[in-house]
Amino acid sequence: MTTLKNSPLKAKFRRIPWSIWLCIPLSLLILLSLQTAVAAEETEELTPETIKGIIDTIWILIAAILVIFMNAGFGMLETGFCRQKNAVSILSKNLIVFALATIAYFAFGFSFMFADGSPVIGFGGWLLSGDAEVYGLDPFPEGLPVTVFFLFQVAFAGTAATIVSGAVAERIKFRSFMIFSFLLVAFAYPITGHWVWSETGWLGNLDFHDFAGSTVVHSVGGWAALTGAYILGPREGKYLEDGSMTGIPPHNMSIATLGGLILWIGWFGFNPGSELEANLNVPYIAVTTNLSAASGAIAATIAVWLRFGLPDLSMIINGVLAGLVAITASCDGVSYIGAIIIGSVAGVLIVFAVPIFDRLKIDDPVGAISVHLVNGIWGTLAVGIFHQELASVGQFFTQILGIASVGIYTVILATIFWLALKFSVGLRVDSAEEEEGLDIGEHGMEAYSGFVQMEDLTLDEEH
């Protein structure tokens, strides 16, 4: 075989460029694909520095995987909280959104967010073609390789987009959601992200502190969700003319709880991974994150029990998430007791926030706005109160400045996107389709074929 392997004939064949044998367009694509080659190079020598760099790389890769796993968490949580007749719709949105986020962030978002540029926007290094310096990274091994930094950041971008999914569920057109998600990840999320997390961003340089994204990720997703839910309007029959409200019960609490637990797990990538290297702060952040999640769950349980008389499971789940969102900005520097206070307040907040949006007739089927926006804001403010190295009056006002400017920008841009969609492809399915469920109308299938559903019985009786 060695002879065949090195035979002159085979060698000759190899020299013929493959493109000759293929039609023009494919050749062009292939040429393009070979031109943008960015092969990772092997590290040459094992020094303590390169070894540390490899540990950082592997740790952030694992953190990125955990954050990507959150897509399963959001998917199960949001689907479970809605009605079965819209399950396929929500599942489809939560699956495709990470695919769209990946491509949008690869093509546009990553450059807008991290490339060198002005204090308000990054520019250059498109299609992940830049080296470390372009994206503000120290060269390896001091800094992370571009590849793993991109993967971690794209997972975050996907999170911001997937938050929107729940708030607009059960009435939005699939195509509008797809386009909105792409636009959000390509043009909205990365700009405000640039302000806070890039080297040159103006908010970061004003010492606005948002360690892992209470504002950058969760509030941004929350503001986009709020504008979407408001512009779309409530689900049919949710708010009655006499001012009362219909409870629309969740259809699958088993997968909703699973989703909540997956998100809890995923946050151990989200927060500790945001340290962007492997060091002793990483487990510290994991502990504050976990304490806040636990406190959020317990506080929400007690609050909902006292206020509504029963320990509602949806609120326990949202209490966990509220605690997680709220600790995200300050998890690097609060004390353990601080983490417990932040989480407890978040757990109480969620119980009081959900009914407020209902009173405003902003219909958010899964409570995404209360979890991600309200507690994103609370968490960002908490930096000014509880962060051991930063808490001060000045910091508190800087936090308000950051919350407000990111909020205003996101609301404006999201509103433009939503309205453009509303007056082009249309935002909302028609009311007959909404009544029947989006699964049949939008996707031509049911989520739970073979199971008898309440509607089937009603139909039977009508015959």
Added chain:
Amino acid sequence: MTTLKNSPLKAKFRRIPWSIWLCIPLSLLILLSLQTAVAAEETEELTPETIKGIIDTIWILIAAILVIFMNAGFGMLETGFCRQKNAVSILSKNLIVFALATIAYFAFGFSFMFADGSPVIGFGGWLLSGDAEVYGLDPFPEGLPVTVFFLFQVAFAGTAATIVSGAVAERIKFRSFMIFSFLLVAFAYPITGHWVWSETGWLGNLDFHDFAGSTVVHSVGGWAALTGAYILGPREGKYLEDGSMTGIPPHNMSIATLGGLILWIGWFGFNPGSELEANLNVPYIAVTTNLSAASGAIAATIAVWLRFGLPDLSMIINGVLAGLVAITASCDGVSYIGAIIIGSVAGVLIVFAVPIFDRLKIDDPVGAISVHLVNGIWGTLAVGIFHQELASVGQFFTQILGIASVGIYTVILATIFWLALKFSVGLRVDSAEEEEGLDIGEHGMEAYSGFVQMEDLTLDEEH
């Protein structure tokens, strides 16, 4: 911006203590939160030792995340094995239990378990305020940072508590379960854990060997489950007066199987992580663990097929878990063939144990006692038979001593807890509520709204 950043005005503002602006109680909380500050310090120099310490830290963090993921596994497994009318109840318990375990272990358990003290109990370093030495750790980088050691241990503590959930399912009051879980993690689990795993513990110093917790975690959870199931009594209608038994079928085998597979995955954190550092034993333990799980599954499949005529899926799942529980004590030192024998015996044991508890009229809806107690005992004994460095007659009797003393203590304490709850807040829902399902009675919601259930049809016919 640099000018603003360093402006004297801003600097002055920063000097004003924030507490002035807030009301008294919150200030006190904040002060408390700032006082207990335990900020993790950066490692200063990269030596092979510090790098190794960082690898250990990251690995144990990941192992802890895998163990925390087991909460999702137990949640899905136990919920799937029970009836849909109690699904919300079980999900709520399995979600809140890790939150409660986190706070209980943070406040009390961790200190009782690992702090310096007598051979029977640890004391000091409350609220995670101690340094490495207090909890019996070598200082970093020789030993793990306190933070990650705590996270790993709190995940274990949560496991012990969540085992109980399944055995008392479908009839326990939510509030009683919450209080019991807190008490178990705060005062029962850590004491026996101290005996075995702390530096000063009397059982550990007698060379009782329980590498990853067949006894310390699984038997303890199992004993607590056994006393709970016994004191609560069986579910209504389970055991009939003529001595026969009603089969109560599981309501969702899809999520039960998912739960089993998540637990299998989680055990790769549980056992290999118990090495408490990153070395070559870690993958060795992963292999023995996996061989035992596989053998448990196959043995249980064959045993249930031969004995009951069909390969019951519940038994295959419990066979996996039985193999995992049984290898937990000796996974560090058995041969591959030893691991296969241990798992196979466990898989057969589970098939024979489940009916025995039914004959004793101890109603354990998910088989938790058979999985965790019976195989926890078997696994602990197996150290004396199969551990390559330890197996001996003396060791075998030491293992019996450990099993018995941990068992007696846990049974006594758990009985006190259960009875105190029974005669205060009450243990069991009333029989009308049990009949209707705990989801409506305890939580005011259904798990699967919109799906027609058998009870709905029966009600229809009655009208």
Added chain:
Amino acid sequence: MTTLKNSPLKAKFRRIPWSIWLCIPLSLLILLSLQTAVAAEETEELTPETIKGIIDTIWILIAAILVIFMNAGFGMLETGFCRQKNAVSILSKNLIVFALATIAYFAFGFSFMFADGSPVIGFGGWLLSGDAEVYGLDPFPEGLPVTVFFLFQVAFAGTAATIVSGAVAERIKFRSFMIFSFLLVAFAYPITGHWVWSETGWLGNLDFHDFAGSTVVHSVGGWAALTGAYILGPREGKYLEDGSMTGIPPHNMSIATLGGLILWIGWFGFNPGSELEANLNVPYIAVTTNLSAASGAIAATIAVWLRFGLPDLSMIINGVLAGLVAITASCDGVSYIGAIIIGSVAGVLIVFAVPIFDRLKIDDPVGAISVHLVNGIWGTLAVGIFHQELASVGQFFTQILGIASVGIYTVILATIFWLALKFSVGLRVDSAEEEEGLDIGEHGMEAYSGFVQMEDLTLDEEH
């Protein structure tokens, strides 16, 4: 206690061999277990090399865990895509298959695949008894420890077997599937794997390139699935005599989507882990893998929308998987644009492949053949077109050679296995059982007890 510990009495007891106290067969087993002792040794000194070796070990362990998690992904995906009356059957198969794969690969497969031997088969080092050299590994720390290499490889072997499960679902006997899985992992998968991935394998030495197993794992599973689906024949009522086809709808799209997302996550172990060490290529591979998955999802969504008028969720999920399978062979060396092209083609391919197999009356309930075989072939060919270091005409033909030889061998061996089973224990359940569902007939239980199913209503009406 120290005195007791070192007491002469206890020391004497220890010297008595334990085997005396037990009956003969168990003693023999124990002896066997103690004889095959392969205790992992501690590393002695911390050099940069040993530290790097430990990082490699931990990273590959984590990658293996992610791949093992894919069993949950396949289980949920395949179960969700089938009918509820066969859910227990599919769950049982997907759970037991990894247990069987573990034992089969431990006993036979690993040695056939990696042990020294001829270019066509490995031999020796049975029961994981060899050292690194036996399995073609450099000694630690240059190479991986045998333990973690085995765990990673056994996870791959399990994947090949579990692919088959979906294609033969809803009609195969549980026992036949169990035996086939064992045979596949013990005798078929490892032989072709040896050709490509072992040091001495003839295909690998011809420079056939299949980085992470588009052919070695996915095509092999796909060929076995194809022969199985063909020999079993279609499900009752799937293809009607007038040439038309009945759509058999999936019963649980929530868990199917969850399965797809778990597989996406698992692939971050599958592909980057195949680097078999921790270096900078690892995150590069993660990025190409993710880009291809995202492109597959988007392309499949668009293709199915254009061709069938609606964005079918099953196709979006299968589009993700198609992109993942297709990038598997070349993920180490394609450019980002190349990865996007490969994934996009895969996403389109899946939409067109599924109906083709239906036209051929090969009934594959979950689309496993289209995902794993068609895209396994496409991905392997793509190496010759898009791999930046390897693409050439010669490579393209080498890829064809590899695909063909692995395919022919697997088809022949799988056919022999299937036919042998057909004429011994029987392959297919009888048609009454198929009509009723395999859950009752094969396992004596329902997956969703308490839920009213369409069949229940029909039965009611018949009375």
